[in-house]
Amino acid sequence: MGTEEHEGPQAAAGVSAPTIEVATPKRTKEIIAKYGFSFKKSLGQNFLIDQNILNKIVAAAGLDKTKGALEIGPGIGALTQRLAAEAGKVTAVEIDNRLIPILRDVLSNDSHTTVIHGDVLKLDLKQLFAEQFTGVTGVSVVANLPYYVTTPILMKLLEEKLPLEHIVVMIQKEVAERMAAKPGGKEYGSLSVAVQYYCVPEVVCMVPHTVFIPQPNVDSAVIKLTVRDKPAVDVPDEDHFFRVVQASFAQRRKTLANNLTAFVGKDRREALTEMLVQNQIDPIRRGETLSLEEFARISRSMLDAGWGTKQ
Template structure:
């Protein structure tokens, strides 16, 4: 993919940083990507067309934004650091279908943003190199608000990506895996070495695609209760399901009632949280709810 800008080259990135006297803020987790092949993989994974919309979070100096502008019909880039806004407006001036917002995405009303910015496009994907310190809150907000999203393609810390895509039984599998897989189908796209950023981060990164589900893979009577039960089962990973649930829901009584409910759900009390599938958690949650355990 070629274009006017090629902001992502190391030379151009350094030129832009110097021209505007930009200083990186460690507190905002700023690491600018300088590898065009990785950018191509990110954009390709989103499957954008001229009738698609793209929401970018944390555009930095616009390296990925520029690629998105070449691929999508409308791009909205939300940047928390107001020092970057004039840089973005300058480097993205050739692309009138790109809108730059100075906002904290965790504070933004996303339903309103989608209604305002993406009314004329067919499908919207989130495509971003997310700041690692707020990866999980941002992704959970995007998923929980049930936005009209097709894909979420993000570069995040490698270990977090592996947890999101993990299957039951492994040490990576946990409450984050279950939450992400309830709302989406995760797929690792590629591993990204730390050497392709300015400045280099302390960790390896990965690109993950979350294909947003139209309906969850399991049906539950109460979503909030389902996620509370999942959290309870992972309170202490080394403890059994029975011990974690007893501490959370039955602190002042014996184990008899709990073990009867586990038997009703078809779950052995000695199992640990990481061994249960989404379906088993759905069944367990519904059994506890029906028994008035909330």
């Protein structure tokens, strides 16, 4: 995969294992000072220093010694420590090479933990799963995701249809609220539809910005996404379905008929309006009021008519 892998104690020969939790202000500051670590704002680095929040994250994942956990962006290993105590296999992917020696130190006693230096957005995740999680009964992603890449990472995990049970992540509060939003509210949008197509979302807890070093400017939330055995609605062409969804939210103040007319062409407006009525959808509704099933009905009808398909 073009990455460096570091197995627990083998990669940390001669390094003594820590005996106390990483996730405290004192211990985090000690580690930062010991390694002369400086935060990179471009990588969205914020280290969690609240053990109660860590407990809630790990508990939501429902891990045991038969299961595996993939962590993205382990930082200095505060969450990784807890995952290693619960799961039978832990693999952590860290993009910042400066953190690799710190993780080797913190995780030196955990023989079932592997640290990979790499960018999760560039990794072949199916290959990673085949190499790292053979023999486990299920795998969950558990992570404190950098704000700036939250959506790309989550959509990669879902669109690649990896064998996942849960995705339990700490993300920006507003993004978590959008993922879990129901039709009819201002938070509901194309991200809500995409996430709920693949998963059942549940906000686990809110996380104040004060429990990080350094403190971010906004509050966070822990969200649990239980991956569905099959998508929430049956559509013949997923790409087309999501294009229809995106088009429906193109301009939120516009009606569904206006947004979709821009998508299929003005010459089809009358036929489009008739199609919506036939599907029991009022053309003057807005995209944020539609359920996944209603989007699926529109997508199927438009596909049958050859509208909005890629040329």
